[in-house]
Amino acid sequence: MAKTLTRAEIKNKKDGSWIIIHNSVYDVTEFLNEHPGGEEVLIDQAGGEATENFEDVGHSTDARELMKKYKIGELVASEHTHIDQKGEDWLSNTSDKDTSASSQKMLIIPIIIALLAIFLYYYYF
Numbered sequence: 849m850a851k852t853l854t855r856a857e858i859k860n861k862k863d864g865s866w867i868i869i870h871n872s873v874y875d876v877t878e879f880l881n882e883h884p885g886g887e888e889v890l891i892d893q894a895g896g897e898a899t900e901n902f903e904d905v906g907h908s909t910d911a912r913e914l915m916k917k918y919k920i921g922e923l924v925a926s927e928h929t930h931i932d933q934k935g936e937d938w939l940s941n942t943s944d945k946d947t948s949a950s951s952q953k954m955l956i957i958p959i960i961i962a963l964l965a966i967f968l969y970y971y972y973f
């Protein structure tokens with residue numbers, strides 16, 4: 849059963865770095881040295897809400913998998929906030945739409961050229 853913590857308890861944590869991301873509490877003390885984004889950013893967030901900064905970076909799904917390892921508990925329900933996830937899924941969804949729209953446009957060009965070629969062939973021969 850996961851531990852339930854209040855923002856005050858997380859803030860008052862002196863020995864170690866706890867951060868809140870999407871209403872879950874992570875102990876990143878052991879991860880500071882390994883964080884590809886550097887330890888500074890994590891130390892800056894220690895003891896408080898890191899969701900917005902975490903999402904601003906657009907962490908990969910790998911990063912989201914990795915963070916499960918450091919989860920130590922949940923924020924009490926009365927102190928929950930909702931911040932949307934904007935990671936790879938969100939990015940790939942939008943770029944998927946873009947590619948399908950642009951590939952449709954790209955298809956029209958060869959079709960027009962082919963129709964023009966057929967028209968010219970019948971016109972001149």
Ligand code: HEM
Nearest residue numbers: 874884885889893898901902905907908910911914915918
């Ligand atoms: C348990 C929490 C966290 C984990 C497991 C984690 C993991 C990672 C990983 C694996 C990367 C490499 C890029 C990627 O795969 O997305 C990364 C990059 C980064 N992270 Fe985190 N991170 C955490 C929290 C945070 C927080 C709270 C911040 C900001 C305050 C942050 C800021 C950054 C930055 C600035 C980069 C570098 C991005 C770049 O160079 O493009 N991370 N993180």
